[in-house]
Amino acid sequence: MNLSPRIRRTRTTRTVVALLSLAALTACGDQSADKAPAAAAAKASAPTTTFTENGVTVTLSVADWQASKGTLTAVFTPEKKGFHLYSTELPPTGIEGVGRPTSVDVTGVLKTDGKLTAAADVRSISVPGVDAPMPVYPDGPVTTTLPVRADGNGDATVLLGYASCSAKEGCTIPVADHPVHLRLTDDGPTFDTH
Structure with missing residues (x-):
């Protein structure tokens, strides 16, 4: 399939934005996940x-x-x-x-x-x-x-x-x-x- 340069740039931009958003969400999720067990452990201790x-x-x-x-x-x-x-x-x-x-x-x-x-x-x-x-x-x-x-x-x-x-x-x-x-x-x- 032969796509025009403009369509390729748009798809590439969307892919990059989606990957960056996913990375940001994953990083935020990881941070809160790390804090939750630490807080629970502090209360339990x-x-x-x-x-x-x-x-x-x-x-x-x-x-x-x-x-x-x-x-x-x-x-x-x-x-x-x-x-x-x-x-x-x-x-x-x-x-x-x-x-x-x-x-x-x-x-x-x-x-x-x-x-x-x-x-x-x-x-x-x-x-x-x-x-x-x-x-x-x-x-x-x-x-x-x-x-x-x-x-x-x-x-x-x-x-x-x-x-x-x-x-x-x-x-x-x-x-x-x-x-x-x-x-x-x-x-x-x-x-x-x-």
Whole structure:
């Protein structure tokens, strides 16, 4: 079949455009395909568990687990609006017996590898009947992080403590050493679902 030069150029141009479009679509598909498993793996590698006790929901997760080290994150969320949590720096028995610190500790094969920190600024409030100012976080959720490491495989327990209060409604009953169990293996930590 003998085609005119103009028809040959048009067909060639269409073929090139089609191939370039196909290459662009394939490249875009490859990039999103590469990102999707990475995002899924990142989510899968961060075990999480949640519990609610005495007016506060706690979400606990382990992130960045590599070479038997990671970060334990606990988000303390008061169920009612207008409630705050006490500082991690509050003494274990409070000030003049009032308040309890927000605390995260570990036992078993899991050890602390740094200091517990909170992603909230501390402010001082006055509480009737207490002479000293009380260090608290602003009302609402507080995120704490604790660097941890594992001394081998086996069982571990995270112990959580807190108390939430409201200037209008008073305080909830403090929680001390609420246990959350983990199992550490060569694949990393997993929370006990029982």
